[in-house]
Amino acid sequence: MTTLTKTEGATAPTGPEPFLSVRDLRVRFSTEDGIVKAVDGLSFDVERGKTLGIVGESGSGKSVTNLTILGLHNPKTSTVEGEIVLDGQELVTAGEKEMEKLRGNKVAMIFQDPLTALSPYYTVGRQIAEPYMKHTGASKKEARARAIEMLTKVGIPQPKTRVDDYPHQFSGGMRQRAMIAMALVCDPDLLIADEPTTALDVTVQAQILDLLKELQQEVGSAIVFITHDLGVISDMADDLLVMYSGRAVERGSVREVLRAPRHPYTWGLLSSMPRLGGDTAQALNPIPGSPPSLLNPPSGCAFHPRCAFTAEAGGDRCATDRPALADGRAAACHLTADQKQRIFIDTIQPRLR
């Protein structure tokens, strides 16, 4: 265990300070029904130029985390505790003015649905140019030239004329390209992509994902990539964080987590997905039950009511005692390392054929 963690740390080429560091983040919303713990003690780091993938089902807190990083949560109804440090700057306590300087400049976001995230009232070119003018002080003319340059880069045909189009004149894939152009216009150091391809068709999704990868290579941004699709993550991310019920349950490099997963939830996700090369005679192995309510999460390990291996972890430990997630490559589970390895090889791996 410890040796694994060390080697992982050794492979990281950058200095001791990660670019984005989230420590013990807690986000709560007060609603009529009670307090929703949308994110409950989440910690992760992102290094420069790397992609962190966050996977989880709907309601696992992955989107809330990233809205909080950008300070886009509603301060009236939500409370945020913990630390978010971006390049040495603390964001949780930062004022609205400071956040404004960051948004669209150092940190940018790509939203899931480009039709609702783009304003129907302004031309695409103007929407791309606006953050550039605001953050760099460029003139209208320079900003327009920059918008055309960005549209060319993301592969919009005839960018010189399309720059004056409105979002409704673009197709779904082109709108998402325009969103990417808008996010990258100031060469951000951190890009948050919240399910950027979920609303798109597979052939367009493949284009957009490759485009993002190539642009990342060119600009060198760090990307936080949120999705529910393990296939997309496997393609995009360097590191992976699996979230369940507002907490991280497993962390590691994509290779480690997808090829030798250690948490029963990750096992469940992997074995419930049909694959193109899979054996069709074999039934899928779904996770029983449904995701928990965040109003009243289960005691102990939030996954224990759906977990098939609670008996092996010993007594009712899973129901009473919440397992912690160690640093580095780790899974928040009471099973011992030997048990996990045995269960994975004996039970789970045959299901992944």
Added chain:
Amino acid sequence: MSDNLTLPAQQSPAGASAEPLLTVEGLTKHFPIYGGFPIKRKVGAVQAVDKVDLTVGAGESVGLVGESGCGKSTTGRLITRLLEPTGGKITYAGHDITHASRRELAPIRSEIQMIFQDPYSSLNPRQTVGTIIRSPMEVNGIEPAGGREKRVRELLELVGLNPEHYNRFPHEFSGGQRQRIGVARALALQPKLIVADEPVSALDVSIQAQVVNLLQKVQQEMGIAFLFIAHDLAVVRHFSQRVAVMYLGKVVEVGDRDSIYNRPRHPYTHALLSAVPEVAVDDEPEDRERIRLAGDVPSPIMPPSGCRFRTRCWKAQDKCATEEPPLVRLSDSREGHLTACHFPEEPTTEARDEDIVLDPGLKALEDENAGTD
């Protein structure tokens, strides 16, 4: 290995009955577009479905895949006769139901049921689960032995819900449970054919598998034929014995599962398969071809002439623009594997010597980054 396992299995249901349960020939649906002032005239048509041929055998499950806007849902709705076809012929168990009236359809309606995509909008929020599942029996005047309520409880148990929840309302259930209610409703009349329109795409990953397994159990145990409409190629592959690939209102390729997924011939099927993101669970290097198309699907209002895929195809030539390729069996394809293409691809999905990247922005970036590396 898997070839040998799957092939005989999928031929037995088709071969058992000489006549397929459902035959669709030249099915066409054009939605008119009206414009002009003050008198509105028909100015065009959305050619949602255009001359689609399809057969579903008794007890067989046929998958229909394609991207959004390719007409797969419209095809499903035409077959269940929720929409009136513009042209073509739908034959169900020997009866022509293309333009059958309400009264003529009544006995057939109970045999063709539908499962909808959105479990939130397809259940009436004012009715209890019991009422929802019971009403198809009431409408069709079916009195099962032991009463309708007993049958509803049996159905609830069959789909994995607690029969005690008979008197609950849909909002008390989660998305996956609601989809189970939808399945129970479809099963209430013991149908012979179920048209499932994206039955799992609104559900979370961990719940999808539960519903897919339930549908598979229903299909195998009760011998119900399925037309499984979905955009997720892996789910369709898991569920269907035969698969039809649609593009812009046309079936471009149809065949048994192994032919479509391992020996595709149409360039679009190749592109579609290569675009599916796959989880790498083992260390074997990926040996899949990489094809990146340019742009999006063209508008079905003015589809390209000839072959509809030619505007995004890397093999397109003049012939493709003038002549529409027929859906035929190619010389080295298997029986029943039909492809509509003038210049078909090699029947393999293995990696090519050179990736096909048609997207201009992506191509420029790749060349640039390859140069700097």
